[in-house]
Amino acid sequence: MMDLTEKKSVHALLARHGFHFSKKFGQNFLIDDSVCPRIAEEGNACAGYGVLEIGPGIGTLTQQLALRAEKVAAVEIDTRLLPILQETVGKFENLHVIQGDILEYDIPALLEQEFSGLRCAVCANLPYYITTPILMHLLESGAAIDTITVMVQKEVAEKLTAKVGTRESGAITVAVNYYGTADILFPVLRDSFLPPPNVDSAVIQIQVKQRYADITKNPSHFFAMVKNGFSQRRKTLVNALSATMGYEKQMLISILEEMELPESVRMEKLTMEQLISLSNALSERAVV
Known part of the structure; x- marks a missing residue:
């Protein structure tokens, strides 16, 4: 299995495919060897679970998910990354890489198609610019998702997990609380990414449950x-x-x-x- 946490190897991989980072897609690839295994382990990537990954990038987290979960479906919007993913994670028989925009998918239908008979979880390193739309798309879909474990900007993580009724809360805080409970699992420093962003990050987990619908x-x-x-x-x-x-x-x-x-x-x-x-x-x- 290719080591995707070593900068020299990643640079060589990207050079082989003539890949250049896109500001449009907010691309910052995880290269910290301790972060992805922890996301996978705490994000329900295990036997009996199908895991939906959003934005697999070069496949660093994808590898760890596929090693643990029953099946992984990874949705990637950038067509340029498909040949790279074929090289880095193409040998996993329990992995289906799907090219497309997650915001255009009917989430319940996608999960039924990919994970029929399995419990479902979501794991992702979300682009900062589209964190809220993706989370709301997942939560509002009503899909049978147990947990959503995602990497987000540190300040966004603090707002998502703030207590409703405090100055730190906002509309997204209320929305997340309506659909479940959110907690910060652990912080992630900016040098865990290639290229490093200008801010630190954190991994949060939303336990999905209809708390207030009734x-x-x-x-x-x-x-x-x-x-x-x-x-x-x-x-x-x-x-x-x-x-x-x-x-x-x-x-x-x-x-x-x-x-x-x-x-x-x-x-x-x-x-x-x-x-x-x-x-x-x-x-x-x-x-x-």
Whole structure:
């Protein structure tokens, strides 16, 4: 098996294929020999599991996943990497490399096609510029995924795993909490990548489970409210939602009073339960 954690070998591999890094795809390949095995081990790459990898790159993490999991499906958007992956991981019989954009796939259908009869997990070193869209695509799909274990920018990891109702939280924090629980597993320094990015990273894991679906009367309204409220987070909740969603301020104030919250409260101060209660009340009383 080719060593993809040694810089000289990786540079030679890329030179053989005439490969140049693409800013468009935000490419930073993992070359730390301790990181990928740990992602695989903590990310449910084991017997009985099918693992979906997003953006395999040159195959450093792919190797570790394929050594452990029942099957691996790796979706790569960059066609230039396909011959490289054929050289680095092509001998794994339990691996299927798929060329395409993960955002264009029906995730439940893809998992059924690739992993029928297996439990499913996702592992990935996500490009920083598209972290949130990919995570939301996975979570909103409703696919039967046990865990999502991904490398993200350190600051994004902190926001994803922040406690809802604190200053550090945001719309993505609320979304992740709606669909599961997120924790930081371990930090990863910038020199673990080729080329090294300008920031450090962290590996997070989302335990996927529908925590609040049963008590949310209108999920579409809930997410729209959260997105709009956090888009103007410096404003009070009343001013933010009246400006972005057209709600009458007095009605918003009345609902907040019933929830025993001051009219000066900002959305970032509300817990998950309070956000859902607010959304439910607005859905019942108003037509926007």
